[in-house]
Amino acid sequence: MVGSIAAGRLRRVVCAAAIFSMVVATLARAQSATGSIEGMVVDPTGAVLPGVTVTIVNQGTGLSREVVTDPQGLFRAPLLPVGDYSVRSTLSGFKPFEQKDVKLTVGQTLTLRIELTVSSIAEAVTVSGQSPVIETSRSQVSSTVGEAAVANLPVNGRNFIDFALLTPGVTRDVRTGDISFAGQRGTLNSLVVDGADTNNTFFGQTLGRTGSGRAPYQFSQDAVQEFQVNSNAYSAEFGRAGGAVINVVTKSGSNEPHGSVFEFYRDKALNANDAINVLNHRAKSPYHYNQFGGSLGGPLQKDRHFFFFDYDGQRNTQPNDVILTFPADTPSDAATLAAKAQLQALAQSWTRTQNQNVFLIKTDSQLTGNERLSVRYNHQNFNGANFESGGPQNALQHTGASNVFTRTLNASLTSIIRPTLLNEARFQWARDREPGLSNTDLPEAAVRQSGSTILTIGRNFFSPRETTIKRAQLADAVTWIRGEHKLKSGFDFQFDRILNFFPGNFSGSYTFQTLASFQRGAPDGANERYVQAFPGPGTTGATTHPDINEYSVFAQDEWRVTPSVTVNAGLRYDLQKFAQPQIRHPDAQLASAGIDTSFLKTDTNNWGPRIGVAWSPAGQRYVARAGYGLFFGRTPSIMVGTAHSNNGINVQTITFTGALVPTYPNIFASMPTGV
Template sequence: MSYTASRAPCGRASIRIVLLASAMACATPGLAQTVTASIRGTVAHGPNATITAVDVNSGASRSATANAQGSYALPGLRPGTYEITFTAGAATTRQQVTVGVGESSTLDVDVAPPVAAALSGPQIVVTGRRLVETRTSEVGTNVTTQQIQNLPQASRNFLNFAQLAPGVRVSNNPNRKTFSGSGVSQSPNGESLGGPQVNVFIDGVSLKSDIQQGGIVGGDSSKGNPFPQAAVQEFRVISSNYKAEYEDAGTTVISAVTKTGGNEFHGEVFGFDQIDALRSKDYFQKKNAAAGVADDGKFSQKQYGASLGGPIIKDRLHFFVAYEGNEQRNVESVTLGQRTPDNLARFGDKEGSFTSPFREDLGFAKLTLEATEADTIDLSGSIRKEKDTQGFGGQTAYEAGSNIKNTVYTGRLRWQHNKGDFLNEASVDYLYFKFDPTPIEPDTIGQQYNNAIRIGGASTSQKVVQKGFTLRDNVTLSNIDFLGGNHVVKFGGKVAFVDYTVNDAVNANPVFNYNNDPSQNEDFTQPFEALYGVGDPTVHAKDTQVGLFAQDDWKATDKVTFNIGLRWDYESNAKNNSYVTPPDAVAALNALQTTLAAQGGDFRASDYISTGKNRKPFLGAFQPRVGVSFDAFGDQRTVFFAGWGRYYDRTLFRNAAEEQLLRQYTSRSFEFSKDGADRNGQHTIQWNDSYMSKDALDQLIASSNAPAGELRIIRNDVKPPRTDQFSIGVRQKIGRMLNASISYNHVSAQDQIGYYPVNRSVNPNATGFYDFIPVTGFANVVAMTQARASKYDGMYLTIDKPFTKASPWSINIAYTLSFSKERGYDFNFDHPDVAAQPYLPNAGDERHRVVVSGMAQLPLDFQISTLMVFGSGQPYQVIDTRNGTGAGVVIANTGRTKDFRQVDVRLTKDIHLFGHDRTDFQLIAELFNVFNRANFGGYDGYSPTTNASFGTPNDLSGPPRTFQFGARFTF
């Protein structure tokens, strides 16, 4: 019988909450700083001064009036360059400044002219500079348009530049375009159920993946980019203590803003090319060549695109469009794990280098209407479509790969209204995401030879769909004098209506597992296990999400600023609330409780049995966030800051979906042996060669010779994972151009998601193994635990010298000293009692990381830039099998990868056409991994005493030395 999830019924209180948020969304538009910037300051000698800011690109203007003390605020500014006029009586001062996305900058001016100037008329001062945010408790880094366009970049993924911020790491796995922060739930290969707890906003549209991975939609199992880089104006990375307006993230937030058309036509056409002849052979290709293995792979990558923006109606209606294409022919090397003579004789023909074709198309379009001086309306949309062949390489043969389709659509309609000190916005966002992998050879039985190779077809096909509308509403009230200070108050919320579909045909193509273990009488002549899935693999659900926040940026004195906020989030159906635990599962759980209680265990079946009515939405996601900054001398040169906050992420819907999915679609586990005797407390079937087919496995199921598969259960009181963050530091301006900061950051992550087998004995046997407890009708009972937790301590140092026309060179240094440890893993099958485990280093425990970037203008219109990344290596998991593979005791993440080093360089030559700087033809040459460093991403950590391949690398984390050539025409 099939159980289909539906929207869970809400109690009266929950209904009132949703209606309240909906009413707010319809009635009170506002602006979120995730999209914009703000300027705040004091006009000396200018009480009640008039301030007017004009966007030099579009001509749009904003006005404000200073209060009697001269304080003013300009919130909700589109990031860009503004000419700001300060007028007080007959005196006028003008300044041209640039503001960045998400920044709250300070600009103090004095409109009182010198005596001599006062005699001859108003004073006019014109300057040009980028404002630097100093008086904030956030730990944030802005990545500018100049850096995005000019630093070396192999894939045109703007998120790669997130590593310019300390505490942030970008995945170097070419098939996982993700990033992570603060060491929370970090795994070398990613986690399908944990997730790094990050979020990305593009023009305020959240790209959060609600179902799996926990990062951004489309980032899992993808070589592609989330968005056309040509459309990204700039973005901000907030590593710690972000404000209450930011949602659905426990560690790091990225907020990007797109380009907007202006009163003049601007655009570009570009193309980049990488070819195999200009790419060094990587470590594994060289290793295969030395072993006489043929290299059939030829690498190539072509990236191309164009963008155009300009006026439809000058000063009123503007447009911007962008397109990018990406065609790749990648190379993946397949290498045997244990290269014994027997393995080479049986599987040697599977080794080699194979191509992995990939194609991506990205598009973006925006219309901006300046309807009135106070009203701006934006309509925008994006598209991302990918086709890829992957899933092979390392110890996985080409035939075991998959064809993957990845699709993301977004849309947004936003109305912004500015009137004096009142700013508001209303927006409607749409997001559609589909992830659709299918096996290359779906009808070829899969075979996994442990520590040797995986052959045959891929086992699983999937279709994951997330779609929904979000209504957002925020209000900003500026320049409020209260409690002896000046306040900018912001409040608002969202309500989202989301549909989920999870189709996960796990092991629909059977996989037979082999092991070489004389102690268990197992070898490669026959499998010890088969995994095979049957049933209905689809779950649907609907969810309503509500978020409310309020925050106050309180300038208490000229030197002290407080940031005080509170956020609350709610989901109606995060736990698939209408699911009813079937009677056979209820009986099995109650029986298991009795058995474990007799051994001294404390498992309570009622915590996991759902009646369809006893799973209530979590109402406790209150998140206070407090920060303070102290400008020691009142000149923004030395600023001390500190902050503390609580941050809730989401409970990924995949966790709830698989509880239902694994009941209606069962992945059966068939235990085989040579003699049919019990093994580790489990019944086995005496092997027969005729079992090597789907039909034979179906017959074993029909004759009740196979357990009913895994029973997956989640707690009725599941909470969303959360982090508590604390930071303290100082920002220092050195001279006129150099900015530096140092901060200490602590992150404590609680209620993280993991799983453990319930049907294991409470105490280990003589070999250290926790024996299986037979459960009627099921092979295993696997339960969610939220005892998993992590701790992170980081010291961040940044040094920044910006690039300017007057000083045409820049350098940016981000150093991270970090200590990261974790209690428990995503799947804790070796230590069932997760809460009793010690804190151990996790994959985020990279002690030192230095990222250096910079650029310099050279003679004859040449420019050079570089991006250098140095890391001290990260742990990898080591498994001790000295007591037999049944023990499988995880020692810890005691292995440590080789240190990471990559230096990339770009050289460009500008050719000015038609006699002026505005029209350029640019020739570009880039060299990635200049020193051809073999950066390894994975090692064989299995059995340090019995595995000859222990400690050998099995994966790369970054490219070999590669040249890329390109050209760009801009006007």
């Protein structure tokens, strides 16, 4: 990580507050998949009303929360599941007031102004309609993609994260295919699903590396209820990102059974043949794209226990046309003609697939009046047959299956200790296994003629490979409401055990500059070579374990200074610790320069202060926001894994030329002596 130290005095004060909060209560989870409803109750003259009982009921599940206004007439109900609510206010001597269809979205703080009128008879006022569209206490820059947009807007490929492109300042990162916020790299973003970290910490992308040309998505679009995009000046509870934090909540069951079925079908039978195929008297290229699935949710026990299940399947077949082009000056000697015949036999076009099965099951239980448990499991199997490499000069030998298998189990427990003290605890177990296979055991060979690549055959130089992440995450936070202050503090500990096996050039790689030399099997001419890597003696070679331990704590205060001004202030600390390399390079020059290849320095100064102000004048339909903060993005573990293996000891890559090269398709069983 890269960052700077906050002002000393501010750090000591806020850090002390964070430690105090952690001591007096069990801490709660950052990046919650919930929202808050709060507001002020007044009489017809505008005077505040203390002691008003405000009952907030989820219209879908019957979940009920009861709070009482304080001496300033304020009420707050944090940690509410997203959904539609009714808000009922009662006080002796006043007409009961109820507002229905109050829609609460993820990460939102809805601020209501409720006016009660004096009554001398038993009567009530009920209002139905939309909730306020302006969040008067929010100071961060964020946008919400709601349930209607996720369900109805078209998106090619059904990756729900692409809806983030609808928000201001968001584009596609042309370098990796990820989402870029304000021009920053996609690797600086963080994806949070149901409060759980859903990032691949090795590659710096989402789990499953979805959207980067391999697996299309980890969660079905049909299983996502809505998500919030926090792009700037977000509070201290959000971290591990220098770009944006995408906060996602999946669907849940309710008292009313509901479900859906979908299918999208595209096939070559529905398309006309393209002009190139017609010109060359070829049949239609293989193409088949089918996405299908459905969901079902409902009650297990009315008002208490609910379930939701979703399945999503994809079958996608794409052509990879192989085109052999021989330069006009290609010789016609016997060796060249024999090589051409050999390559033509290997140059058949082939197909690639992106086949995937994803399912999600989720249960929500109101264990008691004050405790709610949510458990969610998501399962992804992706098979990208022949997806390791592609292109018109790549033979079928030179590719292989690119597979992704992810499993995530997430549990959260929300507890109301008392109306002004709430706790949310979360746990996650996750696994992201991404093996890449090879179609042959033959070494890689790039065959060229007159400076142009004719065909690349044999095993891809980096296959077979594997990267697997096993994760345990434990997080907890407490919310304490005291007068005009809503205090929140918490911790988030995450432990990733990472296996990376990347045998680059271990199976050998030939480069032939002429067809004739390929036919002889000896790359001993000008600019021809043979490359092979070998594991260093007593090392793990191409296998590394760049494990990561992450520790984060935060404290945040939402202070309603006046009815029209809210100040959000907080402090966050992030510590990212990497496993140390096992090998120290013994080179004397490195030692004299103070370079120790077995030691990685830990960055310990990642203090991130946050401050924001929201001003919404009474009676006006606008809000002005300002914010400042320091944010720290993760260092992807691939950089550390490279430091583990590319130290000149673990992996030793040798380039052979002239008389030292072997004869294709042979490789060295071990490093030759004297090299």
